[in-house]
Amino acid sequence: MRRLNRRLLAVWAVLSAITVIYIWIDHSADHHGTAHASSAVTVIALLLAAVKVRIIMREFMEVRNAPILLCRLTDAWIAGMSAAMIGFYLAGRAVAT
Amino acid sequence: MTRRSLRDNPKRELWLAWGATVFFYNLYAVVFFLFTHIQPPGQPWYSPDQASTWFTEHHHGLGIGLALIFVFGGLSATSIALITYSIRRMSVSRAFSYSYLIIYSVSAVPGFLFICVALTAGIMRPERSPQLQHWLYQLGFLSFSGTMGVFLIGSLIWMCAILLDGNRVFPKWFGYLNLCNALTEVVVSPSWIFKTGVFPWNGLIAWWIDVVIFGIYTGVFITLLRSMIIREDFGTGPLPAVPAWRFWQSPVETAP
């Protein structure tokens, strides 16, 4: 039980750290203080979010100990959601040019 | 084993109501989407002259389609009645079924009849000023999309009843689907504010995505009502489970 408590705390720490990394990404995306559009930043931000969602599902939501079908289904869902969001973003960019 | 005819079938009325529900929703889809082109809705940013032209262009479709709705629209009551029946069959208080019945009966007025009346009035006197036609056009579409509060509460009532029910009338996942449907009623509310973008009454988020969810929800509850009728034992306890193959059974029952 104590091991699980430590595990949960470690998961929280990792998720919070990834959240803080966003600040660094945000700053590095701006050139001399002005914001610029960047598909690289967008895709990285979305992929990091997907990683966080997977960690939340596997650790907090206990998918790790769930039947394999649920593991595969949630992984597929995350992959699908990420692909759809990145896809629509890139499609929007293509339409704009 | 004797084969009961429909005349002796104790579930006769339930099947009639279910059949009427299926007929009504099909009629609604055909009339609103194909005949009248009320769905997808007309453009919210139309000027008075454009609204007048819309009425002229859709004159015959609206006339025939809405006439059919005025004749058969009352069949929507069978859907409400059957759902009320399903809530009464649950182990929860009858207050849930009565609340649902009242709310959904009331909701049919702004959420269904208003648009039929407003658009019929629009086509019947084409010589009216464009400003008045524009007013009828906006009244129709805004009342249809913007009065979802009653449907929201109704969905939540059904959801609570399902989640609290001990008689297994509906699966719990359908209770949660009611929550998804209820939330779409919230999502459509910005249609009062916007004329362009994704939130007007014909917007990508406020209409298209919502209609997909509503379509799934309607298809699911019609199917689950059928399952309920098949399983109904006219008792007060939990409904028996039914093997999947019996789902395709016709209304004519076999009895031992």
Place this chain on the structure above:
Amino acid sequence: MTVAEVSTPPCRTRQVPGQPDMWFFVLFESLIFTSYFCVYLYYRAQHEAAYLAAQSQLTLWLGVVETIVLLTSSWSIARCVEQSRNGRYDVARRDAFLTAGFGVIFLILKVVEWVRQIHLGNTFSSGDFFQYYFFLTAIHLVHLLIGFVVVGVAIHQLSSPRRRSQELVETCATYWHTVDFLWVLIFALLYVVR
């Protein structure tokens, strides 16, 4: 005992956390939110300059704090589930109350942020970006408010020996985690995406 039984530790039986029905809701609701996210990203990509200008008025650190608050609430309800599983119901109740507390903090921060944006002149109808901002944060907040009811159900379950249902507590936790991971996505989309 065979050699295999001695050498491999007993593994927990794989069980669906909470009601499978709640997982249906989680996946279906995620699909709906994904459709909103896709619409936002598609239109954002076509008007990058306008969206960037509007987005620069958001306070990133506030979004980071809100995210960490909600992650912490997820942590506390995950602990609650584990405590309840081990029969420590009082501690589990305390963790559930803690979850609700963090939820309230998030709610306050969100309202403060909205008030700040409105004072800056950014409302629901003041431009495309803020349309999406207020819409996504508002619909998420509605889910959070429902989450308070759900946590209340969990606390109600844990409060009485007669009622305790581990499955129901896990179901409530599953819902709360959904509110959390939806915010994780919304935060990335509104505050970070360029």
